[in-house]
Amino acid sequence: MQRPHQPDDDLPPASPDDRNGPDDRSGPDDRIELVVLFGGQSAEHDVSCTTAAHVLRAADPARYRITPIGIDREGRWQLAAEAQAALAEGPHALPGRLDPSGAPVDPTAVVHAATTGVAEAGPRPTVVMPLLHGPMGEDGTVQGLLELAGVPYVGSGVLGSSVAMDKAMAKQVLAANGVAQARWRAFREHELTPGLPAQLADELGLPLFVKPANMGSSVGVSKAKTVEQVRDAIHVALAYDEWVVVEEAITGREIEVAVLGNLEPRASVPGEIVPGAEFYDYADKYLDDGSQAIIPATLSPEATEEVRRLAVEIFRALRCEGLARVDFFYEDGPGGRGFLCNEVNTIPGFTPISMYPKLWIATGVSYPELIDELVRLALERHARRRRNTQR
Ligand SMILES: Nc1ncnc2c1ncn2[C@@H]1O[C@H](COP(=O)(O)OP(=O)(O)O)[C@@H](O)[C@H]1O
């Protein structure tokens, strides 16, 4: 997979030593330990590396001492000395720099080393920021590891992460909460019969969207216009997950809202994606300049209020915490069904040109402030859960 396109190749190089060396203030170093987890085994490995490079540059070195942990494509965790070096070279040096020949490392040991091996300056808060998209990162697995390790981490917990990641499960939970969505069906690999593609086409109408339940960045998503294409698209989706979701194709605008918070989440102004390709596919998201983001989206004040309210309601229904981007289709006009929830991303794209940070910037929260707020929310959630689970 090619490296994600970013227009800001010309960021000044950052020296990792400058970031993490002893800071020049006198007195104890009371910075927060920020452990950034990036890479990972999903198809979104490169996207994650690019995001991490940006976060590492933007986090305030006076507030954070940063330890990057890289996960290579084989799933090996490394306290990323290579990543530190790559960071000095620019935001695109990270992809490909995680050396798969490095010794396999036990994730628990890496988390332990990263979160306790820093004690010379006395105990201080540690926060892990998982910047991992897709399966084995955004889906609750890493969150479970961090729960066991007892460290605060940015974003949703195990339940919210796994429910939001699984498009089939998320749809069921949203349906139970009365949230409007495209008509859909989900099935598991062994339920695929020769007649199923035609049956789905009959029931939902053509064209159809076919997706693996557990993926992101449009990987494995197809638009199928004939029964034959539905059949092929199902096989494509099954390469990524044993659960497949099939949906009616919506003709509508794509509206996205960023949500930030724990108990009292706030919604950003809505943004609109205008896909360059026939739909917002992987190339469109990361490689071409085809798609366009309009922020804030051109919506009536009433529609704006409604979609912001819906985004918070959906965030709560899926038990999200910290952050999530809630994506909608908007069928406006006569006969339209209004806002239909498409999906929720609990670790949305997070480079400075990604929708999530851009929506907050338009709402008045800068990129570095967003990092500060996410860390604060991680510490707040951790303290609250500790209190609530003490015996
Ligand atoms: N039911 C649908 N109707 C119309 N377009 C769709 C539908 N589902 C997905 N798409 C298009 O495909 C893109 C990717 O699908 P999405 O479900 O968001 O997957 P991912 O999790 O990979 O982002 C969407 O942004 C949209 O452009």
Ligand SMILES: [Mg+2]
């Ligand atoms: Mg999407």
